[in-house]
Amino acid sequence: MIRLSRREKLLVVAVAVLVSAWLLFAFAVKPAIERTETLTRVISEKQDELQKLRARSNEYLVLHDSLGNLYTKVASQEKEFELLPFLESLIRECGLEAVKMEQHVSQLDPKYYETIVEIRLEALTLRQLVDFFWKVESSEVLARIKSLYIKKNLTNKDLLDSVIEIHNVKSAQS
Numbered sequence: 365m366i367r368l369s370r371r372e373k374l375l376v377v378a379v380a381v382l383v384s385a386w387l388l389f390a391f392a393v394k395p396a397i398e399r400t401e402t403l404t405r406v407i408s409e410k411q412d413e414l415q416k417l418r419a420r421s422n423e424y425l426v427l428h429d430s431l432g433n434l435y436t437k438v439a440s441q442e443k444e445f446e447l448l449p450f451l452e453s454l455i456r457e458c459g460l461e462a463v464k465m466e467q468h469v470s471q472l473d474p475k476y477y478e479t480i481v482e483i484r485l486e487a488l489t490l491r492q493l494v495d496f497f498w499k500v501e502s503s504e505v506l507a508r509i510k511s512l513y514i515k516k517n518l519t520n521k522d523l524l525d526s527v528i529e530i531h532n533v534k535s536a537q538s
Contacts, residue, residue, distance in 0.1 A: 434506075434533075437506050438476065438506060438533050438534065438535055439535060441505065441506055441534065441535075442505075445505060445532075445534075446479075447467070447479045447481050447505075447507060447530065447531075447532040448465065448467050448479075448481055450503075450505060450507065451465070451481055451483065451500075451507075451530060452465070454496065454499050454500060454503075455483070455485075455496070457499070458492060458495050458496045458499065459492070460485055460488055460492060460496060461485075462483050462484065462485055463484045463485065463486050464482075464483070464484040465481060465482070465483050465484075466481070466482045467479060467480070467481050467482075468480045468481075468482070471536070472533065474536065475535060475536055475537070476533055476534065476535060476536060477533075477534060477536055478531050478532070478533050478534075479531065479532045479533075479534065480510060480529055480530070480531045481529070481530050481531075482527065482528070482529050483526075483527070483528045483529075483530065484525075484526070484527050485525070485526045485527075485528070486517065486523075486525045486526075487517050487519075487520065487523045487524075487525070488523060488524055488525075488526065489522075489523060489524070490524060493514070493524060493526060497509060500530060505532065506532055506533060507530055507531070507532045508530065508531060508532075509528060509529070509530055510529040510530060510531040511528070511529040512526065512527075512528050512529075513526065513527040513528075514526045
């Protein structure tokens with residue numbers, strides 16, 4: 365066995381303590397610090413996702429309620445209601461003249477179908493168009509504007525030409 369002087373023994377103990385401290389730091393402390401930083405970052409990301417999920421949940425509830433209201437409105441709609449004659453009367457009431465009107469019916473699901481009327485209006489002012497939209501949207505019937513295309517009239521730049529699709533949902537049982 366080798367005999368070590370007191371100084372050498374202290375040096376060996378100091379090196380052993382340093383190596384132990386380095387090993388403890390490398391294999392225990394540093395991974396724990398990194399894991400804590402990762403968890404802190406992940407927690408903040410998950411909290412943001414939770415807030416988004418809560419907002420979407422509230423949005424879902426609002427949409428679900430409005431869908432229930434829509435079902436109620438569809439069920440309470442007059443059974444004899446036809447979209448095309450209704451729109452013709454609104455067009456006359458607004459003092460407009462439709463160049464073309466086409467009606468299409470599509471089945472949404474076994475319980476409901478949708479009537480879509482495409483209206484082509486030419487040479488009308490913006491005010492006339494807005495009045496027509498207001499009358500459609502504010503009417504008691506369940507008729508809504510589905511799409512709209514507006515361009516300037518070719519002959520008079522102060523007037524507009526428009527193609528409008530208005531839809532109405534009805535119960536297939538009525």
